[in-house]
Amino acid sequence: MAGERTPTAVVADDERLMREQIVARLKEAWPELEVVAQAANGREAVAQVRALDPDIVFLDIRMPEMDGIQAAQALAGAAHVVFVTAYDEYAVRAFEQGAVDYLLKPADPERVAVACKRLRERLETKPAPMEELLAQLSRQISGGGGVRPREYLRWVQASVGSSLRMIPTTDVLYFHAEDKYTRVQTEGFEALIRKPVKELLDELDPAEFWQIHRATLVRVDAIGQVTRDLRGRQVVQVKGREEKLEVSRSYSHLFKQM
Amino acid sequence: MALSESTRESLETMRKVAIELWWRFFDWLAVVPWKTLVFVSIALIVIGGMLQAAIPFLVFVLASLIIKAVAGGKRRADLTATQAVERAESERLERAAAEAHLEALQAQIEPHFLFNTLASIDQLILTDAPRASRMQQSLIRYLRSAMPRMRDGERPTLGQQVELSHAYLEIMQIRMEDRLRAAFTVPEGLRTAIFPSMMLQTLVENAIKHGLEPKAEGGRVSITAEVAHGQLVVSVCDDGLGFSPKASGGVGLANIRERLKGIYRGRAELVITVPEGGGTCATITVPYEIAAASAPAA
Numbered sequence: 001m002a003g004e005r006t007p008t009a010v011v012a013d014d015e016r017l018m019r020e021q022i023v024a025r026l027k028e029a030w031p032e033l034e035v036v037a038q039a040a041n042g043r044e045a046v047a048q049v050r051a052l053d054p055d056i057v058f059l060d061i062r063m064p065e066m067d068g069i070q071a072a073q074a075l076a077g078a079a080h081v082v083f084v085t086a087y088d089e090y091a092v093r094a095f096e097q098g099a100v101d102y103l104l105k106p107a108d109p110e111r112v113a114v115a116c117k118r119l120r121e122r123l124e125t126k127p128a129p130m131e132e133l134l135a136q137l138s139r140q141i142s143g144g145g146g147v148r149p150r151e152y153l154r155w156v157q158a159s160v161g162s163s164l165r166m167i168p169t170t171d172v173l174y175f176h177a178e179d180k181y182t183r184v185q186t187e188g189f190e191a192l193i194r195k196p197v198k199e200l201l202d203e204l205d206p207a208e209f210w211q212i213h214r215a216t217l218v219r220v221d222a223i224g225q226v227t228r229d230l231r232g233r234q235v236v237q238v239k240g241r242e243e244k245l246e247v248s249r250s251y252s253h254l255f256k257q258m
Numbered sequence: 259m260a261l262s263e264s265t266r267e268s269l270e271t272m273r274k275v276a277i278e279l280w281w282r283f284f285d286w287l288a289v290v291p292w293k294t295l296v297f298v299s300i301a302l303i304v305i306g307g308m309l310q311a312a313i314p315f316l317v318f319v320l321a322s323l324i325i326k327a328v329a330g331g332k333r334r335a336d337l338t339a340t341q342a343v344e345r346a347e348s349e350r351l352e353r354a355a356a357e358a359h360l361e362a363l364q365a366q367i368e369p370h371f372l373f374n375t376l377a378s379i380d381q382l383i384l385t386d387a388p389r390a391s392r393m394q395q396s397l398i399r400y401l402r403s404a405m406p407r408m409r410d411g412e413r414p415t416l417g418q419q420v421e422l423s424h425a426y427l428e429i430m431q432i433r434m435e436d437r438l439r440a441a442f443t444v445p446e447g448l449r450t451a452i453f454p455s456m457m458l459q460t461l462v463e464n465a466i467k468h469g470l471e472p473k474a475e476g477g478r479v480s481i482t483a484e485v486a487h488g489q490l491v492v493s494v495c496d497d498g499l500g501f502s503p504k505a506s507g508g509v510g511l512a513n514i515r516e517r518l519k520g521i522y523r524g525r526a527e528l529v530i531t532v533p534e535g536g537g538t539c540a541t542i543t544v545p546y547e548i549a550a551a552s553a554p555a556a
Contacts, residue, residue: 014471015374015433021381041474062370064472086373106377151504157532166501166530166538170512188527203504 007123008036010052012045012071013060013084018105022058022084025107030116042066046074054079055123058103061085069138077127080119090140098133152205158184158191167191169208173222173238174245175200177215187240212236213248226255287326288333295326367404368463378433393432400425404459415549416483416492417449419458423481426459430466437476438466444483451483451490452547454521460510461494461540469498469538477537490546497537501530514542 009026013019019038026033036052039045043065049057057079059068066074069091072081082101085091095102101115155166171186181192182200201211209217224239226247234247234255247255287295299319306315375397382390403422420442427440458481465479477497484491511528518526526544533539 014437015378016435017378017381017433018374020385021377024381024384043474062471064474086377087369105373106380153503155501155503155530157503164532166503166532168512168515168530 006032006034007056007120008034008052008054009056009058010037010039010045010048010054010079011035011058012039012042012048012063012068013058014040014063015060016040018060018084021105021107022103025109025112026116028109029113030120033116040064042068042071042074045071049075049079056080056082056119058082058084061088061091069134073131073134073138076131077129080122080127081130082115082119091137094133094137094140098130099128100130100133152208153200153203156184156193156195156200158193160189160191165191169204172209172219173241174216174218175209176217176245185238185241210251210254212251212254213246216245218245284325284329284333285337287322288330288337290326292326295323299323367401374433375429382432389432393429396425396428396432400429404456413452413549414455415449416444416451416453416458416490419453419455420444420449420481420483423459423462426462427466427479434471434476438470439476439478441478441480442482444481448483448485448490450549451485452549453490453492453544454517457514457517457542458492458494460514461542464510464540465494465496465498465538469496469500473499485546488546489543491541491543493539493541495533495537495539497533497535500532500536501538511540518542518544 007030011019011022011026013022019040023035023038026035033056036054037048039048041064042059045057045059045063045068046066048054057071057075059071059081061068061083062085063071068083068085072083075081080101082103083091083095084103084105084107086105092102092104094100101118103111103115152169154169156169156172158165158167167184167186173185173187175197176183176185177197178192180194182195182197184191184193197211197215197217200209200217204217208220210220210223211217218236218238222239224237226234226236229235229244233249234252235244236247237244290298299322302315302319303312306312309315375393379390379393379397382393400422403418403425424442427438431438431440462479462481470477470479479494479496479498482493482495511530514528518528522544526542529541529543531539531541
C-alpha cells in the first residue's frame with residue numbers, strides 16, 4: 001500500500017446519479033481512495049485527468065462530446081482506466097478477453113470491492129497499454145461491429161417552400177443539374193439543392209444511384225424501362241413519371257443488352 | 259374399358275396441351291412487334307414454298323396477321339393488367355410481412371435504457387426514496403404501454419402513444435436532470451384520435467439519443483399535436499445536435515415511412531425538417547380519425 005501518498009481517482013459519467021453511485025460504492029470499498037474530480041463528459045474527463053494526474057479514472061462508455069473509449073485513447077496510459085457501462089455486449093466481451101477493468105451499472109458492491117483490490121495491486125505498476133483493443137472497440141461502438149463500411153449520403157438537405165427539409169435518398173427518383181442548382185425529384189415534389197451532381201456522385205451509394213448523363217443521376221430502383229427515341233438515343237423512363245431522361249453515349253454501356 | 263379410359267385420358271392431355279400452345283402462340287402474337295411478325299411471316303411463306311405447301315402456310319400467316327390486328331391490342335392490355343395485379347398482390351404481401359416483423363421489433367425495449375434506469379432507481383433508493391418510487395412508477399407505466407397490445411380490433415390512439423412517451427421522458431428527465439426539458443402540447447380532444455403505435459416513441463427516442471444526450475449542455479424536446487385540413491399532425495422537435503446527412507441510423511425513420519405507406523397508402527407522411535435555430539423536427543401527418551367510443555381509457 002502506498003503509505004505516504006493517498007491514491008486518487010476521477011469519475012466520469014454524464015448522469016449525476018451514476019457518478020454519485022460510483023463515488024458512494026468506492027467510499028465503501030476503498031475508504032482511502034480520494035475522488036478528486038467528477039466529469040460529465042469525455043472531454044471534461046480528459047482535461048481533469050491531465051490537470052490533476054489521478055491514479056485511476058472511471059469512464060462511462062456512452063458520454064457526450066467524447067465517449068469513454070475515445071477518452072481512454074486520448075489519455076493513452078496517463079491513468080489506470082476502469083470502464084463503466086450499463087449494457088454494451090461487445091465492450092464487456094472485449095474487456096474480459098483483454099483483462100481490462102470494468103464495472104456494470106448498477107455497481108454491485110462486491111464487484112466494486114474486487115475491482116478495487118485489483119487496482120490496489122496494479123497501482124505500483126504502469127497502466128497497461130491497450131491501444132489495439134481500444135481502436136477495435138471504438139470501431140465497434142460507433143459502427144456496430146466488424147469492418148466499418150463506407151458511409152454514403154443518406155439524406156439531402158433541401159429548401160421546400162419556406163422550410164429546410166431532410167429528404168431521404170430512398171425517396172429521390174433522380175437528380176438533375178440545372179444552371180446553378182441541382183433538381184431533386186421525388187414521387188411527391190421537387191426541390192432544389194446547391195450540391196452539384198459531381199459532388200453527389202462521390203457521396204451517394206453507387207449501387208443506389210447511377211449516372212446516366214453528365215447532368216443526371218437516377219435511382220436504379222426507379223428505372224421503369226429503357227427505350228430508344230426517334231433519334232436512336234437511349235432514354236430512361238422513370239417509374240410513375242411522364243418525363244424521359246436521356247442516356248448519354250458514354251453511359252449507354254449500363255444498358256448493354258438493349 | 260381400360261384401354262379406352264387411357265385413350266380418353268391421353269386425348270384429354272393432348273387437348274389441354276393444344277389449348278395451352280394456342281394461348282402461348284396468341285400471347286406471343288399479341289406482344290410481338292409488327293416488324294418481327296412480318297419477317298417471320300415471310301420466312302414461313304418461303305419455307306412453305308420449299309415444302310410445296312405454300313397455300314396452307316399463306317392462310318396460316320394471313321390468319322395470324324388478322325388475329326394480331328383485331329385482337330392483339332385487347333390481349334396485350336389483358337396481359338399487362340394481369341402482371342400489374344400480380345405485382346400489386348406481391349407488394350401487399352411484402353408489406354404484411356414487413357408489418358409483422360415490425361410488430362415483433364416493437365416489443366423490444368432498449369436494454370441500455372432499461373439498465374441505466376434501474377441503476378438510477380438503485381441509487382435513488384438510498385438517497386431519495388420518494389423520487390426512486392416516482393421513477394419506478396414511470397418505468398412501470400412505460401413498460402405497460404410499450405408491451406404490444408394483442409386484443410384485436412383495437413386501434414392505438416394518440417392518447418396511449420403520448421402516455422408512453424410521457425413516461426419515457428419523465429424517466430429521462432430524472433436521469434438527465436437540467437440537461438433535458440420536455441413540453442407536451444396535445445389538446446385533450448385529440449387523445450382519442452387514431453395514431454399508429456410506437457411512431458411517436460421512435461421520434462422521441464431519436465430526439466433524445468441523437469439530438470440531446472450527445473450534446474453536453476442538453477436541450478429541449480417538444481411534442482405537439484394538432485388537426486389541420488382534416489389531417490392529424492404530430493411533431494417532435496428538439497434543439498439538439500441535428501441531423502447528420504450520412505446517418506445510416508435512420509432505421510427507425512425508414513420503418514415509420516414503410517408502415518405509414520402500408521397503413522395509409524400515400525395518405526400519410528413523415529417529414530424531417532431543420533428548424534431555424536438548429537436541431538431536428540420530425541412531423542407525422544395521418545388522416546384524422548376518432549377511435550370508436552367504446553374504447554376504455556386504460
